[in-house]
Amino acid sequence: MSFIENIINQAKKDKKTVVLPESTDVRILKAASRSIKEGTADIILVGDKSKILEIAKKEHIDLSQAKIVEPEKNEKLQLYTDSYFDTYKNTLNSIEEAKKEVLDPLIFGMMMVKFDDADAYVAGATHSTKQVLQPTMKLFKTIGTRILSTVTFIEYQNKDFGNEDGIFLISDCALNAEPGYLALAEIAKATANSYRGFIKKDPKIAFLSFSTHGSARTKSTDKVAKAAERLRKLDPTLISDGELQMDAAIMPEVAKMKAPTSPLQGKANVLIFPDINAGNIAYKIFERFSNVKLYGPVCQGLEKAITDLSRACSPERVFDTIAITVVQAQALEASKKTDRLD
Secondary structure (H helix, E strand, C coil), X not given: CCHHHHHHHHHHHCCEEEEECCCCCHHHHHHHHHHHHHCXXXXXXXXXXXXXXXXXXXXXXXXXXXXXXXXXHCCCHHHHHHHHHHHCCCCCCCHHHHHHHHCCHHHHHHHHHHCCCCCEEEECCCCCHHHHHHHHHHHCCECCCCCCXXXXXXXXXXXXXXXXXXXEEEECCCCCCCCCHHHHHHHHXXXXXXXXXXXXXCCEEEEECCCCCCCCCCHHHHHHHHHHHHHHHHCCCCEEEEEECHHHHHCHHHHXXXXXXXXXXXXXXXXECCCHHHHHHHHHHHHHHCCCEEEEEEEECECCEEEECCCCCCXXXXXXXXXXXXHHHHHHHHHHHHHHHC
């Protein structure tokens, strides 16, 4: 069974309610309809009901089981506005200005999740990462890490690397532009937690570079090596190493030559990029020039399940992302229950 098939089955076991604020985008509406039909999520669409239904009728999309919320008519508008104003009181001039921003479906959907009127949130099909994640970082707290980051899932069907499962998690390809070594270690820790949560196996973490164990020395390679050292201090139980070149991280035969003492032995399943330049370029190369399947990026380290889509996403990608976000919401709910028991 593939990675996404496992995710879809997991989502069906405990459906969550997902808010989709970009409700006039056909890709979103097609994915919403499919999610409801296949039982992976309950869906809330935010926006003008007449416009949404008009588009759905034109495109022959069944939204009969979706809930449509119009911000200006919603009974919780004032509650959301007051909370939003309190969060942004240093930058907003008035409650009226706050209300204007909350009426934006993008923000209104976030407030629904903040107040537990929905479990999860997916956006980004028609908005930039900055537009989605900048308010996210103000409205939601991080948990288990000091910084918000993103993770992308790669499924390589040939499975001919050291990681025999063929599933890799890569980070950070979308958010943190030039993380220092402390931030890189935090990103790695969060990605390790994501690997455990989604894959249900032990992570093996490689901090990537153009150098392997000092084969070159620059500020960048030193940063990566320090990040690997920092992670070992944060969590000595994690199997990790760096700095490593990509081939030394995932190919046992290369690891024997370049990094014979590496605890990874060329079997890494979590790949941490030194900065967003390397991460995003690699992500796009994977996406366009290879036969791998990519899912994400998904935010990690937040108290709520929030996902930022690529603006080049397809309806199928949106559907998959909704399922992934549901599983993330399930994991967050389970962790809260565990914390209460402790």
